[in-house]
Amino acid sequence: AQRVTQPEKLLSVFKGAPVELKCNYSYSGSPELFWYVQYSRQRLQLLLRHISRESIKGFTADLNKGETSFHLKKPFAQEEDSAMYYCALSGTSYGKLTFGQGTILTVHP
């Protein structure tokens, strides 16, 4: 069984502060992990994938297989980062795609 846990439903930070959104997963094989973001009144969209190892909008995420985590980080939060963030896991390229409960990030001015 595959499972994704995001322990924080709400996260508030001030502009310019570092932010970390936590994601833990459970999967017996080698997972593919993603972060998706939903801005107000917009569709859910991909933010980044662990395979690409890239930084998008200043966000990075490192897969830690030992801790089964894929936390999303940004050193300096911006107000436009305020959104709902979902961590997701896929066991195969286009198989079952499981999402976490989501974290609402609010960045205050």
Next chain:
Amino acid sequence: DGGITQSPKYLFRKEGQNVTLSCEQNLNHDAMYWYRQDPGQGLRLIYYSQIVNDFQKGDIAEGYSVSREKKESFPLTVTSAQKNPTAFYLCASISREGTEAFFGQGTRLTVV
């Protein structure tokens, strides 16, 4: 304009009635998914289909049914057996490379 389209945006139905939500994509994607989004529970997978004429149950399939007769279309039927159907429903599709899921705008179903 390529993308994934869900219709209608809002849907009201009486208790005990079956209702079908539409999902169409013109991205030539193989896999399509249906999720239910409830406050505090995130996205929960209802059904998914990796190829035409084949589909698998997700984590909360009870009370729902799907079909995949065409690559472009993956309709979801919410049956009267679904005990709490009022929710926001999201459809998604993924290419064979599996690099990214594309989502529709969603359908908000309210059962009265």
